[in-house]
Amino acid sequence: MMAFFSNLDANSDITDITFNDRPRLGPMDKASQEIMRGKSSFSVAEREIMAAYVSGLNACSFCHGSHKAVAEQLGIKPVIIEQLVEDIESAPIKEELKPIFHYLKKLTVSPSKIVESDVQKVKKAGWSEDALHEAILVGCLFNFYNRLLDGHGVKGNKAIYQFAGEHLSKNGYGVPWFIGLIKNFIKKSKLKKLKELENKGHIN
Template identity: 70%
Template sequence: MPFFKHLDELSDITDITWNDRKRLGPLDKASQRIMRGKSNFTYAQKELFAAYVSGLNACSFCYGSHVAVAKNFGVSTKLIEALVEDVDTSPVNHKEKLLFKYLKKLTLSASKLTQEDADDVFKAGWSEEDLHEVILVGCLFNFYNRLLDGHGIKGNPAIYQFGGEHLHKNGYGVPWFIGLIKGLIKKSKLKKLQEFKA
């Protein structure tokens, strides 16, 4: 169970951001622009990056949710698991492996990144804009991983599926009226949880 009284087993990131709207509300627009804005990467690739970072951090909520989103975009769960296990033996090409190696270092030991790490990415044919995109996704999910784990939100498979379907269909924007429909969302999550347990 979460560590805060206003959160429960059905809570997700919006329950944290809505409770501190003045400071955290702008994250919704930033997340939408980073994850669904114009990019050389597809939505599926960005969700793969998100799930990978979350897997490295062992953030059960974000990992479960973004594996579900990535799956909705056609990404194999086995691919994500293989990347988290070992980039070198994963079934992605060498050029892509360099992005995941950069993300791994950014996530686990960011202060040890060097010009050589960036140059390896550039020599493989990625542009500075491409690497910047990958860094943005990595930073966003390192932040979200810690925000969720810091509040004790772990989720469960039904909630991951619910969130995965929502993010796949609607993206990351949170409507201004979310406070008015929180009860409805909670009922939908509860129904999904009951269906999953049945």
């Protein structure tokens, strides 16, 4: 599927949007790094599960596929995320995490219906207000990215998801200040890597 904008194509990813609007979207790189890789009550893998879960609820194929791939690189079986999207209670995750995912679901699907009792369920499971704040940040971040990608028509494919999974698991979300100077080099390197992944069978 082709993207909706003339500067995007079937091999585009989130960076093809953010790199072209650094004044407005550049700060999101630092925020993403802090939220997804900074100090947190949740492990990096748990935050990646949250990212893939929220994206699955939104049916954002790019973020769901990419962050499922990141989680897999961190030792999480993709089927766990699919089970979470299907039914939180029967999913094979720690019991204390389930109220967090219920909160993320409500935040994503019907945010105006969140009530005090939802917060209390999270606290009863042993989480602090700081921990809930951290989970909310992940949920908000990926609701934003899901809409950014789907709004531009960027859907990706299995090779791109695998590429993103390998890159984010190794390098995180930070982007150097001089990114504008090396965009063309990055694009060529990405296309070469995508071709390698497709040849290995990671093709859509």
